[in-house]
Amino acid sequence: MRYRNITRGVFLDRPNRFIAHAEIEGRRETVHVKNTGRCRELLLPGAEVWLTAPGTEGRKTKYDLVAVRKDSGLLVNIDSQAPNAVVKEWLEKQEYDRVVPEYTYGDSRIDFYLERGEERTLMEVKGCTLEIDGIGYFPDAPTERGVKHLRELAKAVKKGYRAVIAFAIQMDGITEVRPNTGTHPEFGDAMREAREAGVEVLFLPCQVEPDGLTVK
Secondary structure (H helix, E strand, O other): OEOOOEEEEEEEEOOOOOEEEEEEOOEEEEEEEOOOOOOOOOOOOOOEEEEEOOOOOOOOOOOEEEEEEOOOOOEEEOOOOHHHHHHHHHHOOOOOOEEEEEEEEOOEEEEEEEEEOOEEEEEEEEEEOEEEOOEEEEOOOOOHHHHHHHHHHHHHHHOOOEEEEEEEEOEOOOOOEEEOOOOOHHHHHHHHHHHHHOOEEEEEEEEEEOOEEEEO
16 A cells, blocks of 8 residues: 655644644645544654645645654554555455455444355454554554444354454554553453454554555
């Protein structure tokens, strides 16, 4: 997955979830943040960031903020749309007979429905951007939607589906994701219950570059 028109900048501040200010080529710009999570440990004043200019007509902001380098040197892609895009690219190389994005199942829209022979798979994708001491954690903010998806997947196993929650790890060198029970205990409970029900947990480490993301 590649971005066009990538530009380096310096993060200044974030007035709300949707916008931030960055210095780009010596000027202060209001930019769109492609992640409504907290990202508090990432978006710090002075942090090196990368932005893309999609060129979409009628936009209020020219740039989207898509990646940031932590003070530890770790490069993190924070684009919340990137996980599904990069996992779709990866799935299309896995010899499935069908790959259907945005599949309606029960009361939820599951990220992917997959078929291979007689096997039917439901896969929900979560992007991980929170790292603590070399371990990835999810979520970085409470997610009732994430809990709902885990419970839908657990029910699907009982109906004969293979069910998978896949964590796209949007950071280099991180290979494991754990539930962030300190931020959202209910997600940790739902994750444990889903695993006990037979839901598979898949970690997808990614190679992160300022202008792209690739499942390793």
